[in-house]
Amino acid sequence: MSEVESFFKSAFSVDNVIFGFDGGDLKVLLIQRGAAPFRGKWALPGDLVYPNEDLDTAAERVLEQLTGLRGVYLEQVRTFGAVNRHPLGRVITVAYFSLIKVSDFALTPASFAQSARWHSISEVGELAFDHNEILDICMQRLQRKVRNAPVGFELLPEKFTLTELQQLYESVLNLPKNKGLDKRNFRKKILSMNVLVECEEMQEGVAHRPAKLYQFDRDRYHQFVAEGFSFDI
Amino acid sequence: MSEVESFFKSAFSVDNVIFGFDGGDLKVLLIQRGAAPFRGKWALPGDLVYPNEDLDTAAERVLEQLTGLRGVYLEQVRTFGAVNRHPLGRVITVAYFSLIKVSDFALTPASFAQSARWHSISEVGELAFDHNEILDICMQRLQRKVRNAPVGFELLPEKFTLTELQQLYESVLNLPKNKGLDKRNFRKKILSMNVLVECEEMQEGVAHRPAKLYQFDRDRYHQFVAEGFSFDI
DNA sequence: CGGGTTTGGTGTAAAAAAAACAATAAGCTC
DNA sequence: GAGCTTATTGTTTTTTTTACACCAAACCCG
Known part of the structure; x- marks a missing residue:
């Protein structure tokens, strides 16, 4: 095999860290x-990238085949390329993370076939390949991202309460519940950004005073960004 | 060609955005x-990754072959994998940036052979491949990084003046000289972090009052980080 | 050697942002 | 309607950020 040929004895894959938020806990x-x-x-869901497929497209495909979802938040994080990371050959992998609303998730045939399951972040054991490292790095990236971009909303239902939003932040940032963030200050800060709109409806089916529901206003957010605003929590 | 084989008809490369700071200007x-x-x-310096070479190692090699430098600051940024980004085949590239002290840079045989030259960021024209996009993304990453990690020092000589440091920030962040950052506030902030030590020596060879020289104290910085400190400008 | 030129170095006050902190309101259950 | 549970709201203090201007030190040149 010539030297040039040997460069082509390698493949690349994508791996997708799919985050969800349920029961007050961040899941993968x-x-x-x-x-x-x-x-x-x-293991993390992933696949080899097709010869005529862009990397982002491959990551979207992996996500869709498993969850049936399209058009969700997806971000490239880092590429892992240690020589021996894959036992069967030289395979470098581009890691992505995506944020989905757990309620939208429907098991697809592929997810049955592969026994997909949500795991609490804190309860993930030893994974295949270098997937623990990939998960760690993606988790760190999410923690940074959630503080300076409005991506947390991707994990919540369209309409949510401020308490749910706060719990999401405490969960992602791994802060003690109702201890990490001051409730009044949190609400003051998030509402002062003017990117949440109050819904008419209230929370339903709870055995206590129902909370107001809010929605994230993407259009207003983008307008503010154009005017120099930057999201920061 | 079987489907499996076709996955191996692809290669990966690294491209390295090498930043330097000289004459008050950020260069590449x-x-x-x-x-x-x-x-x-x-074009950006880069090369195919050898079959038995880690990605980081390949990026270090590219840097060393061109500049003779080892052990400098190097960070992976993003992987570019559009199907048609390379006219001769499917080649995805992992982009890195490195920060070097221009005074350490010595032309190596490889750099002669390839006519390497420093370009002011603002004067970079149309580059080969998708290298303009790669440069842009790396530039954005550097701008973020320089504000929350002490990487600016990598671009300055071991001993530097506070004015030089300020000019570096103004240049990287693309702020008007002596207008973007307030001199007194900048000095107050950077000195209050306690990660700079004053040298005995003064600036020499200038036709005006010479400034004190400072050094970045890595050990002290790491100690502070361990205690919860986070660099922020 | 003295005046001019150039950059170095310094503090304070006002404004804004962040942090600390606790009582009342509203709906549900029984 | 009594009791439980969560929702909602403002003020004070502290910290951080911003704005702002003058004297000092060295060199140059005449």
Whole structure:
């Protein structure tokens, strides 16, 4: 094999850290591997990139095949390329994370086939390949991102209460519940940005005083950004 | 060709945006391509990744072959993988940026061969491949990074004046000279972090009052970080 | 050697932002 | 309607950020 040819004896894949928020906890969607290597181990959903496929498209495809969702928040994080990261050959992988609303998630045939399951971030065990490292890095990226861009809303239903939003932040930033963020200051700050609109409706089905529901106003946010505003929590 | 084989008809490269600071201006080191495609065009230094080489190692190699430097600041930024970004085949590239002290830079045989030259950021023209996009993204990353990590010092000599440091920030952040940052406030802020130590020596060879020289104290910085400090300008 | 030129170095006051802190209101259950 | 649970709201203090102007030190040149 010539030297030039050997450069082409390699492949690349994408791996997608799919975050969700449910039951007051940040979760990640993992699949249990059905084939070697690492058969039976939990792993990040991913796939080789098709020869005629852009990287972002591949990440979207992985997400859609597993969850049926399109057009959700997706961000490239980092590429992992240690020589021996894949036991069967030289495969570098481009890591992405996506943020989905758990309620939108429907099991697809692919997700049955691969036994997909949500795992609380704190309860993720040893994963296949270098996926623990990838998850860590994506988690750090999410923690930074959530503080200076309005991406937290991607994890909540369209309409949410301020308490839910605060719990989301406490969960992502790994702060003690109702201790990390001061309730009054949090509300003051988020409302002062003027990117939330109050819905007519109230929370329903709770055994206590129902809270107001809010929605994130994307248009207004983008307008503010154009005027120099920057989201910061 | 089987489908599996076709996955291996692809290669990956690294491209390195090498930043330097000289004459009060932020610069980037470019090479003029001697071969097709894009012969004669300026481009980012880069190379295919060897089959047994880690990505970071490849980026270090590219840097060393061009500048003779090792152990400098290097950070992976993003991977560019549009299907048609390379005219000769499917090549995805992992972009890095590095920060070097221009005074340490010595032309190596490779840099002669490739006609390497520093270009002011503001005067970079049309580059080969998607290198303008890569440069833009790396520039944005540097602008963010310089504000929340002490990486600016990587671009300055070991000993520097506070005015030089301020000019570096104004240049990287693209602020009007002596207008963007208030001199007194800048000095107050940077000195209050306690990560600069005053040298015995003074600036020499200037036709005006010489300034005190300072050094960045890495050990003290890391100690502070361990105690919860975070650099922020 | 003295006046001019150039950059170096310094403090304070006002404004804005962040942090600390606790009582009342509203709906539900029984 | 009594009791439980969560929702909602403002003020004070502290910290951080911004705005702003003059004297000092060295060199140059005549």
